[in-house]
Amino acid sequence: MPRSIRASGWGHSMAETYGRELRRAGADANSPVRRLVLLLRRYPLGAAGAFILTVFVLAAIFADAITWLDPLRTNAPEKLMVPGGKHWFGSDVMGRDIYSRIVFGARISLAVSLGATTLGSVLGVAVGLASGYLGGTFDLCVQRVMDVLQALPLLVLALVTSAALGPSLTNTVIAIAIPMIPASARVIRSNTLALREAAFIEAAQVQGMSEWRIAIRHILPNTVAPLIVLATAQLGSAILTEASLSFLGLGIPEPAPSWGRMLSESAAEYMRTAPWLVIFPGAAISLMVFGTNLLGDALRDILDPRQRG
Amino acid sequence: MTPVLQVEDLKKHYPVKSGFLRRTTGTVFAVDGVSFSIAPGETLGLVGESGCGKSTVARTVMRLVEPTSGRIVVEGTDIAGLSKAALRPFRREMQMVFQDPFSSLNPRMSAGDIVREPLLVHNVASGREADERVAALFAQVGLRPGQMGNFPHQFSGGQRQRISIARALALNPRLIVADEPVSALDVSIQAQVINLLMDLQRDQGLAYLFIAHDLAVVEHISHKVAVMYLGRIVEYADKTSLYRRPQHPYTEALLSAVPVPDPKLKRRKRLLEGDVPSPMRPPPGCAFHTRCPYAEARCKVEAPVLRELAPGHVAACHLR
16 A cells, blocks of 8 residues: 555545545446446346346236237137137137236236235345344244244145135235245344344444444345345245135136136146147246246346445 | 543453253353553553453453443443443444454445444434545545445455444544454555554554454554453553563463564473363463463462562562
């Protein structure tokens, strides 16, 4: 380190120089378009995942504009039509257009999976952070409740909850979110436990920072990466759970198009005679789960400053 | 002059719990009656083997761990029993630099934010004013203010320790507790950081509680030196006096283990035998008698107290 910097004090001209350096350092960070282009180039798979999800989101938003048949209207003469012509993806046993149902189904799948994952993660973070940071008896009690929740398989718990609440979109979201709490609570708690001992937490305590502020400013940001990865995995299983619930009549009530129910209804009977009834909803589910996973992996890398270089 | 920090009979005992009922089955006497004081602008070096309680002293003084008993006097107030809220104003007077420059900086915060944080916590400055203050601190510790936006992983170990020092300086403290601040660094970098600390002391009249196990480093930076063994101070003196005429056999042995960069020089090494006894069961009498080459019968029963053997030079040994 050049001796001169230390020796030469804090003169006016130096202040100007530092001001300029400050602006230059800030200028790079303040160009979102350039940063986005850089990110896309660096994470092509993540970009593909984002693209897939964007297509689904756009389809869900503009569902009315990109379809020409009512997804709910039955049409007996046109039942079980082969894909092509008027029915791009064919039609089901009641003559409903598969393409329209897939497009409108994206709304339900996105609403349920995003809703349930967000709700589950927010509750899980709150529980995990409090449990890990406060420790002691509180931690012990909370963790035993989490044990109980986790002992039941996701589907079984969601089944019981939605049976108790009754079938509706909101209740399905709640029913899927609750079994997701333990996983994110565990991840956050174990991270919190490890971070609580880190020297930078002690440094914050030495500064006289409040526990609450330490938890929010220092611990939470360091647990974001595993949470994102977990949330994207949960996004996929939320879609599948919704499908299973709907199949059992406990998810989204009947006429509304749900990919899961479309798939489950036809899997046994029509797999051989009309495979398009299975292939298209199945492909939609797989593609969406695949997209969330690609995006999740890229987000994990992007959110970790050590990967930024 | 009133000392910036005065520690009186500080004790930190950890209960050892075991079994299903978590019964206390023993006690670790990590720090067992330590007293010292640090004058403004002075450096007290605290040395000793691993596990002798040096770091516990630092952490207790900073109230990162609660003292079992004893007084920690800052600005005329005993902070040992203060609540977190009452402690806050005293936090500005004393800050800490940690050993590991990798784990002591939050990897998700930029260097500038790390140094800015104490200013925000204590409402000292915000916005542009804080930016300028942080830039000034960066310059003070020999970093470029242009590096403020960088993250800790983009810095070398020495630079990270400079960030850590800048963070400690942000609140203009009178005392910095440095817990092995250079032992994780390369030797050439150690010298730079030590020189930085000494320059800061000269310019700002900072006092240091400097903890280290490297006696050469301690000799270079300290005004006074305290030697710890098993949770107690066994010798406490001016640097010159302690290094020239060590009184306690333990200090003698420590000093004879310091490498001297002269291959021709033949030295009589007093290598200690055996290990440090467990701080759970410190030996009766003088805690050092199990390894002391001069130990006599009375050392095994009677615990020596610190006695002034020369002006300003105290040691706890029956035989001097």
